Amino acid sequence: MHLNTMPGHMIRRLHQISSQVFQHRLAAAGLELTPVQFATLTILDTHPVLEQAQIAALIAYDRATIGGVIDRLEQRGYVTRKTSVRDRRARDVSLSDAGLKALRQAEPIVTDLQSEILKNLTQSEQRDLIALLTKAVKDTDHDA
Amino acid sequence: MHLNTMPGHMIRRLHQISSQVFQHRLAAAGLELTPVQFATLTILDTHPVLEQAQIAALIAYDRATIGGVIDRLEQRGYVTRKTSVRDRRARDVSLSDAGLKALRQAEPIVTDLQSEILKNLTQSEQRDLIALLTKAVKDTDHDA
DNA sequence: TAGATATAATATGTATACATACTAAAAATA
DNA sequence: TATTTTTAGTATGTATACATATTATATCTA
Numbered sequence: 272m273h274l275n276t277m278p279g280h281m282i283r284r285l286h287q288i289s290s291q292v293f294q295h296r297l298a299a300a301g302l303e304l305t306p307v308q309f310a311t312l313t314i315l316d317t318h319p320v321l322e323q324a325q326i327a328a329l330i331a332y333d334r335a336t337i338g339g340v341i342d343r344l345e346q347r348g349y350v351t352r353k354t355s356v357r358d359r360r361a362r363d364v365s366l367s368d369a370g371l372k373a374l375r376q377a378e379p380i381v382t383d384l385q386s387e388i389l390k391n392l393t394q395s396e397q398r399d400l401i402a403l404l405t406k407a408v409k410d411t412d413h414d415a
Numbered sequence: 416m417h418l419n420t421m422p423g424h425m426i427r428r429l430h431q432i433s434s435q436v437f438q439h440r441l442a443a444a445g446l447e448l449t450p451v452q453f454a455t456l457t458i459l460d461t462h463p464v465l466e467q468a469q470i471a472a473l474i475a476y477d478r479a480t481i482g483g484v485i486d487r488l489e490q491r492g493y494v495t496r497k498t499s500v501r502d503r504r505a506r507d508v509s510l511s512d513a514g515l516k517a518l519r520q521a522e523p524i525v526t527d528l529q530s531e532i533l534k535n536l537t538q539s540e541q542r543d544l545i546a547l548l549t550k551a552v553k554d555t556d557h558d559a
Numbered sequence: 560t561a562g563a564t565a566t567a568a569t570a571t572g573t574a575t576a577c578a579t580a581c582t583a584a585a586a587a588t589a
Numbered sequence: 590t591a592t593t594t595t596t597a598g599t600a601t602g603t604a605t606a607c608a609t610a611t612t613a614t615a616t617c618t619a
Contacts, residue, residue, distance in 0.1 A: 272457050272522055274474065278529050278541070279433045279450060281548035284475050286430035288552065289423045290576080290605095305604065306427060313416050324567060330418065331428050336606050338569065343604080360567040360614050378416055385422050391551050397422070400547045404425035407535050407544065408432065434575095434606080449574065468597055480576050482599065487574080504584050504597040 289388045296384040302377050307332070307340050309381060312349065312374040315366040322361040349373055433532045440528040446521050451476070451484050453525060456493065456518040459510040466505040493517055 274280040293306050304312070310330045315321060321329070327337040341364055344350045349370030355361040366374070389397045418424040437450050448456070454474045459465060465473070471481040485508055488494045493514030499505040510518070533541045 272460070272526075274454055274457055275549065276545070277525070278532055278545055278548065279437055279525075280454060280474075281545065281552055282426070282430050282433045282532070283450060284552045285548055286426050287475065287576080289426045293423055294577085306423060307605065310418055310424060313418055316416070322567075330424075331431065333605095333607055334568070335570090335608085336604095339604075339606095355567095358567075358615070360612095362568070381421070381423075382416075388422055388426070389551055391553050392547065396547055396550070399543065400551065401420070401422055401425065403536065403540055403544045403547065404422065404429055405419065406540070407533055408425055408428045409535050431606080438607085451575065466597075477575095477577055478598070479578085479600090480574095483574075483576095499597095502585070502597075504582095506598070 292384055292388050296380055300380050304377055311340055312370055320363045320365050436528050436532050440524055444524050448521055455484055456514055464507045464509050
């Protein structure tokens with residue numbers, strides 16, 4: 272059994288590299304945002320108010336995990352959370368001014384670091400990989 | 416900022432799909448092995464004895480994480496661990512009979528599930544993706 | 560509309576994943 | 590060889606990641 276021929280193994284390793292580059296680059300810029308936290312802030316930037324379940328759906332996440340992510344973002348003052356008037360089970364989450372500021376600081380760094388994740392590939396290969404990843408992830412149903 | 420054009424985000428999502436397919440397929444077969452546990456057993460299958468640091472290096476892992484993985488594999492009787500005679504800091508890890516048996520049961524399922532992870536891609540696209548992943552992960556130094 | 564079903568979020572438990580600090584032991588070097 | 594540096598593993602703390610169970614609230618349906 273050769274791990275290096277198994278996409279699952281290679282995907283795990285690239286994900287690992289990706290997370291590390293992200294964390295290190297942001298830390299080097301004095302920011303402390305995880306990839307998931309960044310994704311959450313990004314989604315909230317284009318949707319003024321979202322319930323946690325909607326955030327989970329938009330960035331393809333588990334509801335339980337998102338709860339913790341929002342907890343930490345709220346503690347740091349990056350998002351606000353209040354019970355929805357429409358549905359008292361739901362919590363309306365919004366980006367705060369501080370959250371927007373952090374997001375704007377992070378954006379150029381995150382854009383920049385993408386090519387570092389794929390620095391072993393040529394520009395053309397990077398485009399190919401992104402296209403393949405996009406198609407691979409395209410939502411038919413991997414869960415069915 | 417569009418998450419869907421960022422390799423980091425797409426890689427995270429594909430990794431997520433990959434982990435879920437792995438977990439569900441193995442559970443459906445009555446086996447409870449995580450991707451990392453499987454990778455560890457696989458490496459030990461081709462190396463009779465390995466120190467934890469060597470395992471970490473071979474499957475590209477953190478030493479602290481591997482410690483926990485080995486703990487759980489040892490608890491379940493899949494590996495044995497004893498202090499190295501050559502270096503009293505190190506622990507020699509080996510596959511047990513039970514571990515080998517679990518590995519042999521898991522192997523065909525894991526081989527099988529790889530194509531399910533990439534089921535949105537054609538055979539040719541799957542090959543292209545694996546080639547690109549291999550090159551992307553190729554060890555120059557992402558950590559430097 | 561009452562009872563069944565579904566859903567939003569939380570709580571709990573397990574397993575990565577990694578940084579940092581720590582201990583013990585080995586290796587390097589002055 | 591004494592001292593410094595490095596290394597192997599563990600401990601601790603934070604943050605995903607997800608399964609399962611629970612609670613509160615909506616929604617569906619008989």
